[in-house]
Amino acid sequence: MTRSIAVHSYKGGTGKTTLTANIAVALALKGRRVGIMDMDLEGPGLHVFFDVDPSQVRFTMNDVLAGIAAPEAATIRLSEKMGFNHGEIYYCPASTRVAEIMRTLKTGYEVDMFENAVKRLQEHFGLHYLFIDTHPGIQHDTLLALGVCDHQVLVSRIDQQDIFGTGVMIEVSTAFEKPIHLILNLIPPRVREAEVSKFARALSSHFAVDMAGWVPFSEEVIGSLSRSVLTLKTPKDPIAARFRALAERVETFA
């Protein structure tokens, strides 16, 4: 069974893309066939994690949504580069060219183009999971993506504005009648696990959403400057274990 999972946050800087890349790689390391679509069309960043030179990319999601390219033509297989024996990572980059970003933002995209792309990638590559990294905030195109995917993962920091926006985001997302999962990220070092747990339970209870887990702030993650995937580079790091736990949680998504 294949699942499409939109990873979203109300505000930027929540570590949404870091989580997406690490959970996806953790699943691939377990032998799963995983797709990652960069739908952060205003500020793509996944290419940095996967060390993909944008100038070498022939087609992007912007081309797919404009009907210029087939989704599989805009997909890069990273498995060999990452040294996987069993699992697969298929990555669909977004354009980093300003003119193309502006074009996509100006015209938007058709919901059927996006949904067809999701289905096509799932079928063509026989994916177990397809992660869609979205642009933060409440925006037309992002909400369309959330409405199309099977699951919504919302990422938030424990921050007044972030929690407020995440709450609004949850309330709005319920309109799409898709399962919503919450991940608290970048938990400050001096906040005890018990406190986070209590807060997470309160959030989960108030908004009736699944609390998928939380990840502490990590110097290791920040220090990598988004240039590598921790679960691959330093699998013994405690944070990598957190990402793997989240990947296992994703596998329980119905």
Next chain:
Amino acid sequence: MYSLVGIPYAFSWAVKDPAGSSWSTTSNVLSTSSSWSFSASYPSSFSGASLNLPGAYSANVSETIPTSTPNVVTGSFTVGITDSVTYQRTYPVRIQAGGYLPTDTVNITITRSGDSIQSFFSSRTPDTNGLVTTSWQTLPGTATGIYTVSVVGKTTPPKSVPDAQQFVVYPTNITTTAFGSGKNALEKSEIQAFRFNATYLNGLSATQGSSTIRLTEPDGSTMHLATASYNSSLGRFSAAFTVPLSGETGAWVATIDAQSFNDPYGNGGPLLPETVTFNVLPATLSVALFSSNKVFSVGDALTVQATIVTPGGTNFTQGTVQAVMTLSGQHVGTPLSLTYDPTRGEWIGNYKVAPSDPSGTWLVTVTASDNYGNTGQSSVIDTITVPSGQSSTSLLWSYLVIVLLVAGLGFTILITRKRGLTRREVKLDIQAIKSQADKVKSDDFLQSIQEQLKRRKQQMGLEKPNHD
């Protein structure tokens, strides 16, 4: 009574080949009725005869028994070295000639206006019966006109009539299939995509050329044109058309007219028009308001600024845009007309807060519309303060605001982190969150998204049974 059955007849057949040589045979037959038919096969029934020479063959039949009657029947037939004398481009020209020594090497050449076709030169060894066979595949761009094919052996003695023949190549027809639109329904100002396949008669896909797609509005007379060209990524021809805001709502018909598709070589199609229908809906204009985020007092100018964008992503510049201010559902002042500022790309209007205006948090609702049924609406709040005594209702409003604030506080849940990096409280203000979310939910923006997703779901449901 005489019987016409069983009377013996004899006929002699003579066939003269293109070289002037005659070949004969006889037929002895018994009549079967007052009229009957019989035949002789050329060359198998004619000793020494062959079809090795191209050109016209004449035949005549003479009765020899019971009476001598010459030329009771005459006729002719033609032998060629190609399987037709006319070809539409993309069809193969099949060539066959006979009468060559099996050990010979035979050259086949094709010329047009005296020039050899460089892409075709065939050298063949005949089979054991002396037959030489080859073919020339014509292409979409093969020059039209009269061609001559010649077959010449190296060691076979020259034929009395050389193997040479003309044939004509014409433009070919292009068939268009799978003509479809990107959306079954779309709002005005959005882009409709069209796609179709174009194939030549031999099944090859056309990858060059263009076609005009004619779009007819529901009134049946207003037309628009879009040009389709080849999209190498899709492997199909595609066109895009922006439905104008002034377009009529209802069923639009897109047509590829007969012979409207042409490739660069002069091949055309389709033979019959193809159509696709889609539904055009009024545009839901997206109205974004800028909250001034400050408190206004009497005499201040409350500036209402709105960016209004069509579903297609362009600025809405022509129409009527009005702002209505309300406080607890009661209108404040008169509606404010906004004007479009092309330099800023915004609709702007100013309202001067009057002493008689009520104090409180006003809801400013901006409605945009045009003469073509396209509409949009959005609201923003602004806080207006009018000093006590200036307004008869201001005190009441103030009380109401206080009551609302107190009620709101009752719903506020505080979760305090006593230890932490920031030592701040993280408040989970459920009421404020729900209030903000309700605003988003009630906005046309979210409803438009839900509509799109709903339509898409319905489309998927309809398409599934036909999915092959």
